[in-house]
Amino acid sequence: MAYDALRAARELGALGPEDVHRLADAAWWLGLLPECLRLTELAHRDFLATGHLDRAATQALDIGGMLAMRGEPALASAWLSRARRLLEGLPVGPAHGTLWYVDLSFALEEGRLDEAARTAEELRRLGQAHGHDEYVALGHLGQGLVLLRRGRVTEAFGQMDEAMLLVVGGQVDPEWAGHICCMIVSACLDVADLNRARLCSEAAYRWLEDFEHAVMFTGVCRAHDVDLLVIEGDWAAAERKAELVVRDLADLNVEAVAEVEYQRGECHRLRGEYNEAEVSYGRAAALGCEPQPGTALLALARGDVATAWETVCDAAARAATDPFRSARLLRALVEIGVAAGHPDAAANAAVRLRELADTFGTPGFQAWAAHCYGVVALARGDAAGALAPLVRASSDFRRMRAWCDAAAADLLLSDVHATLGDAAKAEQYRDSAVAVFHRLGMPTPTVMPRPRSELDGVLTAREAEILARVATGAANRDVAESLSISEATVRRHLANIYLKLEVRTRTAASAWAYRHGLVPEARA
Incomplete structure (x- = not known):
């Protein structure tokens, strides 16, 4: 294995900075981030010592990117600033490409779309001028993301298709190729084009077949799978994939882990597992993902x-x-x-x-x-x-x-x-x-979310669901089955309903339900 051979050579002190960089790269593909960071910093220092400022800057950018994905923005910013200083005064060349892509990403995130579009075009031209197709592809990707934000969806995906053609043609370095695949799937999910997302995800997995140990990219692809599986209602498969993402990316990509924790919350909420949903949403929030609209919908369900x-x-x-x-x-x-x-x-x-x-x-x-x-x-x-x-x-x-x-x-x-x-x-x-x-495996919701005034503020959402079913003649066992709860829970809720409505029988409670719009009269 390349990683083992390079590590053995390193222990013998036989590696120069380029070989140390290759060893760091191998560690990254294997998901060994602490080792990758240590080796990349070592390569950075070696390049500095030998006067290769452009290569030193590239290593600094790599460190900054890894720290950002790991959820350490302050350190990431420091390394990006160092890379920027090292590149100042140097002739524009391939080393500037990664920095420009970082700038493009920040501009997109902050809504500076004109600036992002200009940077994407400069990136594409840089790649063409220096024969680096990865920057040509990143330029197309950047233009596509800008156009998508502007609502020009057909043009946006046209640009992304250009980037993808370079990837599948083997013209893009694997590190950037994987990133481009993941970004395109993410863009499809952003605009809820689910069938396109599935097609792009399949293409990403085909590309991954040549990279058996691509821990990061496999994990991100699985995170996208979780999104799609939750939408499809395949909770068990979503949970299994989420476990793998958390296991593999906990120290590599905090954003991906946060997103799958949010999706776990969605799984639990939709199945009526409200306490578990609250825990998952809390984990997502702790990792920097705003758990909305999940927590708002959870409060409504409660x-x-x-x-x-x-x-x-x-x-x-x-x-x-x-x-x-x-x-x-x-x-x-x-x-x-x-x-x-x-x-x-x-x-x-x-x-x-x-x-x-x-x-x-x-x-x-x-x-x-x-x-x-x-x-x-x-x-x-x-x-x-x-x-x-x-x-x-x-x-x-x-x-x-x-x-x-x-x-x-x-x-x-x-x-x-x-x-x-x-x-x-x-x-x-x-x-x-x-x-x-x-x-x-979901509880059947009430037919229509009713205005609070129609319920007189008396019943909780769960009590209203139960009463609506009772009013249509459902037995306790049927109610329990439809809501995925126990008969004992149904009996307890009914006792509370009788107390709140000041009635003693199912018939009287059912009459209240019809009067207050819980059950349409036409269905009686």
Whole structure:
């Protein structure tokens, strides 16, 4: 193995700085980050001592990048500053390419899109001038990311395709090739183009077949898999992949680990495992990932509507300049706004989400916007107006294999058809939705998030779910099965419901449920 041979030579003192760099590179591919950092710093000092300032700067940039991924931004910044100082006054050459890509990344993150676009073009020209196709590819990638932020999605993915062609043609150094593959999949997920994300992920795995020990890139690809598996509702597979990511990347890539912890929280929340969800969201937050809209939706599921509303509004305000984050938060804002009795705010959020969907035009954004329009229309009593957008959302979610979301849309369509007087279709949609929820191991949600005023602030969300089922004639065992809880838990909740409503029988509690809109009258 190259790493073992180089390490043995190093122990004999027979390696120059270039060989030390190669040894560090081998350690990086194996996921041995502490060893890689030590060796890269040693190579940096050796290059400095021999007057190779451009190579010393490259090593400093490598150290800065590794520390940034590890979650040590202060040290990373110091090394990047050193690299910048070393390159000052040197003729522009390949060593500047990595620094320019770092600058491009910062400009993108901070919303300086014009600057990012200029840097991407300079990077592409640098690669062409010096015969370094990795910088040509990074230039195309950078232009694509800028265009994506501007909503020019077709052009954006065209640029990324150019970068990918250089990768699959073997014209890009493996370190950069893996990075480009991962960034393109991430971009697809950002704009909720799930089928494109799957295709790009498959291409990344094919590229990885030639790199058996690529710990970092394999881990990041698995992190993207977790995102997709959660959307598909394959919780068990998502959990298995998440465990591997945490195991392999805990000391390598804090951002990837934080993201899978957030997705673990989503798995638990959607399955009704609220305490476990809270723990996972907390881990994600501790690693620097804002766990939104997950924690807001968790508060809603627990019946704490006020906290859910305050949390999602605050998060949406902070993400206002980030279209990708905004889309996800606006979607949650609609759901929580309806439940919290803020129909106008929910409607405004649905309009803003529709504007993003029209700008970006991706399948996911379009489906989210249609679903939210249906939610708002139904909450306002406009069942006829909710029908078309919810049908579209259900269809779009199925094409994306977002089974949980499709079932949620079908549950709303059941409510729509019941309100419109078509009991057969209402039952058909409800049966379809419940079957999916059962298959996924999820509790069946209430048909429609009801404004808090309709519940008189009396019942928690879980109590409302149970009462809604009891009111339709479900036995305790059926309620327990549909919500994935025990019969004893159902009995305990019913006892609390009777006390809160000041009733003594299921019949009286059911009558209260119909009067307060927990169950549509047309379904009685």
